[in-house]
Amino acid sequence: MNAPVRPSAFKRDLSAEAFPPEHPAVNFGRIGVLLVNLGTPDGHDKKNMRKYLKEFLSDSRVIETPKIIWWPLLNGIILNVRPKKSGALYASIWNEELDESPLRTFTRSQSDQLTERMGDVSHLEIDWGMRYGNPSIESRLKALQEKGCERILIFPLYPQYSAATTATVNDKAFDALKKMRWMPATRTVPAYHDDPSYIDALAISIQKHLDSLDFKPEHIVASYHGIPKSYFTKGDPYHCHCQKTSRLLKERMGWDEGFLITTFQSRFGPEEWLQPYTDKTVEKLAHEGVKRICVVNPGFSSDCLETLEEIAGEVREEFEDNGGEHFSHIPCLNDGPEGVDLIETIVRRELQGWI
Incomplete structure (x- = not known):
């Protein structure tokens, strides 16, 4: 069996000297990990809630009702009524210190802790994003690519697979990748419900x-x-x-x-x-x-x-x-030791052959 290709083995001459003067240097030779959770509004006010709910409830993976039936209901009734109610619910759990939802707080912390734990892999970049709301999957994939990630592991943080969760994360990721002239090699983490x-x-x-x-x-x-x-x-x-x-x-x-x-x-x-x-x-x-x-x-x-x-x-x-x-x-596993241990275990396993 051939030995796995290490990053050093596929480095190329992409320094500034390899390009005409008008082209900047290109980063390369790094591997990215993108943790992705469901999503969060940027605030619990009506405007932010409406924007978030519209993105979420417009996803055909989430709502499979034909658009000719669903869109009048969504835009005519739901998005005029639900943002206020949902905003009040979000306000009751809001992280006031950081002015964000707990989901954003926990997901960022999971990413930060994973970065520390994976410090032995010098060429690894770890980031996080949301399927709905910010930071978007597209923005974080672009950021990883700009840092030189030629290989990216996408990790939907859903233990049990569903088309309405795992699949729609992968949909959005590949929609973003389709726009890239230089598309990174990509892996996605499978369901881990029985791991x-x-x-x-x-x-x-x-x-x-x-x-x-x-x-x-x-x-x-x-x-x-x-x-x-x-x-x-x-x-x-x-x-x-x-x-x-x-x-x-x-x-x-x-x-x-x-x-x-x-x-x-x-x-x-x-x-x-x-x-x-x-x-x-x-x-x-x-x-x-x-x-x-x-x-x-x-x-x-x-x-x-x-x-x-x-x-x-x-x-x-x-x-x-x-x-x-x-x-x-x-409580959920959150950013506690058991939760981060689990994420690290899965990431190290799914990166085999890349690191």
Whole structure:
């Protein structure tokens, strides 16, 4: 087998002397890693929320309704009503110190910590971006290329694959690459829903949280972001990936059958989504006399609106209003040691042959 090609082996004479005087020198010989998360508005005011929601809800991977039906609804009703409501929700979780959403704070920190950990690879550039909002995928790919990255690893931070998440990140990345005269060689990180390092990271993080509580939960609810049921019937593997994550986590933790309950949250519109629904499940548990539960979000790499406001806020209230007494939201892996360990493990593996 041929030995992997090292960066030094494909360096060329691209110094300033190799070009006519009117051309600048070209950077080369570096490798890039781009961490990508879902996205965030630049602010929670109506203008910024409208801009963010329009980009998000215009994505045909997210909303598969024919545009002739969807666009009048989106532009005539939704974008005139939803920005104010969503802005108020974002305001309730906003990082006021940095004037940004927690998702941006965590993703930047993950990138910064990964840069420090990968310091042994001298020719590596690590950056981060968002599928919706800023910093955009296109802007960060351009920045990496300008720094001399001829090979780039794109890392969608979604453990479970869905066309509405992982695929749309890759779509946007390749749309940007199509515009480049000199396109870098590119790899994308696959789903890691059943990766032992991911299951271990979840298990360690969850156990730390459980050890910090003053109560013992009767159930733990694993709440994943939902997708319309029709996407699943068309062949999206997301539901299967979520179920496998839950099964492996249950086995890793040694929990009894029925202790971990898998549910789906954040449904939108009149269409049926993956079930069981998180809010209805938690309400049912309370009605059945369950007094103590924890909710964990294995499908989110970082806490965001859907975990901090919807789960830790709304779902908590539903449980307590219906008779529940003790509720705890287990934080996502975020930029904690388990989360960054996981990202580093995956990046080093996916860069094999390049570094």
